[in-house]
Amino acid sequence: MLPEKSLAWGRSRNCIREIAEYGAARKAAIGADKVFDYSLGNPSVPAPPQVEEAIRELLAGEDSTALHGYTPAPGLPSLREAVAEDLRARFGAPVSADGVYVCCGAAAGLVICCRGLLLPGEEALTFAPYFGEYRVFVEGAGCTLNVVPPAADLRPDLAALERSIGEKTKLLIVNTPNNPSGVVLSAEVLTRIGEILRAAERRFGHPIYLVSDEPYRELVYDGTLPPSVLRFYDDAILCYSFSKSLSLPGERIGYLAVSDRMAEKQDVFDALAGAARAVGYINAPSLMQRVVERCLALTSDLSIYRENRDLLYGSLRALGFDCVYPDGAFYLFMKSPEPDAKAFSERAKQFELLLVPSDDFGLGGYVRLAYCVSPDMIRRSLPAFRALAETYGL
């Protein structure tokens, strides 16, 4: 008598959480320094000091009823204005304040997009590997998520994208930098995605929305910030979270931004606002709205993630493991030396290495390593990786 899908989503053990809980128990049993936990994508560097300063200043300077009071549903006007300006200045993205909806992290933005854009029975597409909750968000809207398998190098297969778009396709979700692979979509790839979507819009006679999930936007290690999807396609919406850039994942603060160039921009924004209202996202947490407004272009000290990436990627390659080179995010995607990634993950546990099998990311045969950890832990884990490699004759 209860909704079956809700029951299933509530009961299903998230594989990442399961391994993390195993890790916590194992650390309690044998000591935290003996367990090499690569399971969780929880930032390991503190928020920049300006976050704490902003909170202290706001407490001292603002009236309590204003500071903690309701804001307009789409967020404080000054924050929406500042976000639009930041997107224009840093990314050349065509965004105005009236297209910005401040919400509880990028996850809320994705939920709002699925429910505000999709009619029941319509289809969303995404590239494998993908963050597993996309399926929950799309199916929660009564729709189907279809997955485009990757090219051999784990980057998007654009010919496969072209073949995958059908009459019912309404949405393409991309994630750049990608969780779990760390792949960043280049300007060339985005140009081609834009061409493919525009051709499909003409063919099918209706908009196909590109929703870009970008919580790892600032976590890139080879040069400049990734190109904004909003520059390459007009029917595009950006979902952003301050979770990773400011190390505030628990605070649930982010935004979505609708392209200024979208033909139906006002209708789309209204539908998104209505969907947000129907699931209760009527104002993002008010203190944090003010904090991020003061810290918009700042980041935590992300240099450690770069150091970690270089150390881990280099070391594992040297041991004979096959890894996807991560342009960004704080994940390394490594090929399992045996076809069954779950079996590989289980064997790794014998060496106290906690790796997440890729099956929940829509692709078998890989494991994800979250390297938002201390460089010291990485160094101490290398003998375990060496021993693990040896069992496979690498």
Add this chain to the structure above:
Amino acid sequence: MLPEKSLAWGRSRNCIREIAEYGAARKAAIGADKVFDYSLGNPSVPAPPQVEEAIRELLAGEDSTALHGYTPAPGLPSLREAVAEDLRARFGAPVSADGVYVCCGAAAGLVICCRGLLLPGEEALTFAPYFGEYRVFVEGAGCTLNVVPPAADLRPDLAALERSIGEKTKLLIVNTPNNPSGVVLSAEVLTRIGEILRAAERRFGHPIYLVSDEPYRELVYDGTLPPSVLRFYDDAILCYSFSKSLSLPGERIGYLAVSDRMAEKQDVFDALAGAARAVGYINAPSLMQRVVERCLALTSDLSIYRENRDLLYGSLRALGFDCVYPDGAFYLFMKSPEPDAKAFSERAKQFELLLVPSDDFGLGGYVRLAYCVSPDMIRRSLPAFRALAETYGL
């Protein structure tokens, strides 16, 4: 091509917000002291000092990555434990930590209940007058909200409730103290509601859930705290928010609590957790979770609301207006001297009185006055009410 309901919800002007915006413009034009704004239910008293103290202590004493990091989806274990203990101690409510899900305010709790309990096509019931967003939450889950008209004294009509329950009824939403009427459900009324629902469960052979929306629980003025619905009916869920008791409406922090006595408690909790996941409520804001844990049984200084209630109720009655006596919340529900409450609200504007017509609360012929204002504003508004009364020959 966009979901019609989302479009409609995004476009419809909330009547309360519309009047509040008119008020803001009017204040700018003629001076804030000349406008008597009874439109918005935004707490007018600051958060208790312990809220700010808790934030400062947490900033000083906790590691940033822990303080702002992910919490488990249903909330911090210590907070869930503390909430359950508080509900048992202060309300004699049968609740354990494993039945508590911390969420973004009572609105999120209601959304989660609608989506976790209702199958598309099923029906929810509520008593008029009711908070208008209930309709959006229920219809957002693909279901129908049926409204039980009130008795002559605006209290729940229990015979009408009995007649309104049908085969498809799965949920009854109550709101105590009530927005907009201020009515508190007494132990006698809750006993009778429990009897009616149990009889209906037997008759129709399936659970009927009682969801109690209680953001105004601590705002009662004649004696003790209101009785908890969880003591009167087993298939019951409480939705609570710290918005009003701690004056934190913008922070979006509250919880839902499933009765320990519910036969299918674990299934229901799983379905709620799954529904929460599908709309992205995966952990309530982490700093505020820690703050409310330290301030659980505290409230803002609510005495001013009582003073306001007595002053406003007494004065308007003396002027000849017919008002519902508010046991709690910070709203006064007043009968319109003419059948059309919108016309009355418009006429009141001529005297700079901003009153919300009751139509959006599922009932015509009344206006709502939010008395979370300064007593001084109330006193200054009385000549305007007198002049307004005179135009109706009161």
